[in-house]
Amino acid sequence: xxxxxxVSNLVSKYNALRQEIKKVIVGQDEVVEQVxxxxxxxxHVLLIGVPGLAKTLLVNTVAEALGLKFKRIQFTPDLMPxxxxxxxxxxxxxxxxxxxxxxxANIILADEINRTPPKTQAALLEAMQERAVSVAGHRYxxxxxxxxxxxxxPIEQEGTYPLPEAQLDRFMxxxxxxxxxxxxxxxxxxxxxSGKTASVSPMFNAxxxxxxxxxxxxxxxxxxxxEYAVGLVGKTRPNSPxxxxxxxxxxxxxxxxxxxxxxxxxxxxxxxxxxxxxxDIEDVRKGAIGILRHRLIRNYKAEAEGLSIEKIIxxxx
Numbered sequence: 234x235x236x237x238x239x240v241s242n243l244v245s246k247y248n249a250l251r252q253e254i255k256k257v258i259v260g261q262d263e264v265v266e267q268v269x270x271x272x273x274x275x276x277h278v279l280l281i282g283v284p285g286l287a288k289t290l291l292v293n294t295v296a297e298a299l300g301l302k303f304k305r306i307q308f309t310p311d312l313m314p315x316x317x318x319x320x321x322x323x324x325x326x327x328x329x330x331x332x333x334x335x336x337x338a339n340i341i342l343a344d345e346i347n348r349t350p351p352k353t354q355a356a357l358l359e360a361m362q363e364r365a366v367s368v369a370g371h372r373y374x375x376x377x378x379x380x381x382x383x384x385x386x387p388i389e390q391e392g393t394y395p396l397p398e399a400q401l402d403r404f405m406x407x408x409x410x411x412x413x414x415x416x417x418x419x420x421x422x423x424x425x426x427s428g429k430t431a432s433v434s435p436m437f438n439a440x441x442x443x444x445x446x447x448x449x450x451x452x453x454x455x456x457x458x459x460e461y462a463v464g465l466v467g468k469t470r471p472n473s474p475x476x477x478x479x480x481x482x483x484x485x486x487x488x489x490x491x492x493x494x495x496x497x498x499x500x501x502x503x504x505x506x507x508x509x510x511x512x513d514i515e516d517v518r519k520g521a522i523g524i525l526r527h528r529l530i531r532n533y534k535a536e537a538e539g540l541s542i543e544k545i546i547x548x549x550x
Contacts, residue, residue, distance in 0.1 A: 237510070239448050243273075244508045249436055250298055256431040257294045258287065259424065260417035267406050267523050268295055268382065270506065274498040275446050276405025277361055277381040279346075279527060286410045287421075288384045292342045299442060300435030301339035301378070308349040314356035318366045331368065336360050339376055339439060343383035347393040354400060357381065361403045378442045398486075398530075405495045406520070407527035452501040453511050462496040462517045468549045469529055479548050483535035488528035495524045522546050
């Protein structure tokens with residue numbers, strides 16, 4: 234199959250996948266789009282939202298519709314790295330045997346990831362970056378495709394451990410989940426109180442997803458689009474000569490090169506999933522807020538004046 238045929242095939246299957254997910258998830262179209270886009274780009278996602286917005290249901294539904302193995306890890310203050318990665322135990326023959334932890338799946342839901350101490354958060358870092366874990370001097374490869382979708386509660390900060398910048402940078406997208414509209418909430422209430430349960434059918438398998446990830450990486454990108462993405466990220470750095478006044482006044486730290494890479498990967502995925510064979514500058518802008526939101530650090534002045542990180546990013550286009 235040629236790449237042109239593969240793009241048409243992906244668009245067709247992607248549209249069918251969206252319809253399948255809609256059987257269970259009401260609204261949240263942009264959230265679903267960015268989660269799927271991140272998966273097809275090989276990235277991880279941080280979902281930020283208050284309790285009750287169906288974050289867990291969303292991830293579970295996406296995993297089912299993609300035909301992937303799914304595991305949920307509830308992060309708590311007493312969670313140990315071995316609870317995530319697994320551990321070596323002595324079997325009945327007095328030999329060490331490695332028992333795999335829940336990190337060995339295709340899609341990991343890291344629920345309330347900021348509830349656990351840094352030592353346990355760091356256990357996930359190697360898995361996210363290297364697609365492998367090291368236990369007792371042995372290295373174990375994780376199954377491909379591999380995605381971490383972490384959730385974080387933005388309002389209840391007592392007893393939490395904010396994610397370090399190095400780990401935040403491993404997430405391709407940070408997605409804010411908003412409350413549903415009145416009409417959407419009415420539909421949710423009707424669906425969830427009727428006794429009927431909707432189910433989704435697998436639309437992909439692991440091999441197809443890996444193939445589509447490789448297809449997206451092969452998409453050609455014009456030099457001016459790459460330069461635009463790199464220039465956009467450069468504007469977020471207060472010490473850069475290209476930084477506008479709003480960044481110099483309100484941002485302490487800007488985004489690193491991984492943001493530029495993710496902008497181009499996301500632009501490729503946006504283009505392909507819309508049936509185009511090469512991304513343009515508009516495709517780069519589509520992913521900018523989700524990709525840059527968690528990589529910029531506002532100063533106290535921005536917080537005092539109520540200037541949101543999203544408004545600063547939008548001013549850079």
